[in-house]
Amino acid sequence: MAKRYWLFKSEPTTYSVDDLAKEPDQTDYWDGVRNYQARNMLRDDIKKGDEVLFYHSRTKVPGIVGICSVARSGYPDTAAFDPDSKYFDPKSSPDNPRWYMVDVKLKKKLPEIISLTDLKAMPGLENMAVTRKGSRLSIQPVTQEEWKVIMTRSKGMK
DNA sequence: GCCAACGTTGGC
């Protein structure tokens, strides 16, 4: 399977790119996704070696803040089994897990954010879910063309 | 903080 590209959203008050940067080996699990469409991608499609845009949502300036790679393909989200976790789901069990997560490794924190406003203005990104109104999907596929456009933009930074 | 858009739940 060829390498694929994704965009992961997180609220920085919950988990930010700086939190990931502090982790050993800058690697952490991406838990708490509780949406079936996103779950299916985590379980079936997102593989080790794929690349990920780290996106901050629900903040003053939303946008892409980092580039990550997938360090581990989809496996059951253990937070769903933990009654003390805010992601606890009694309907998920180790025998029959409902939710999945992957591990991500931060490759590069961008020197500056590529804001949503920027993304909307960049040619070639018109079809990205994140630039479309009302898109709440927290895990989104990114095409190779879109990825290239964003990489070109990030390389222009100093 | 507001509120429109969205996804999920549950009664019927």
Place this chain on the structure above:
DNA sequence: GCCAACGTTGGC
């Protein structure tokens, strides 16, 4: 299986 009610998301 429909759909109203509800809770959540996320830009502004």
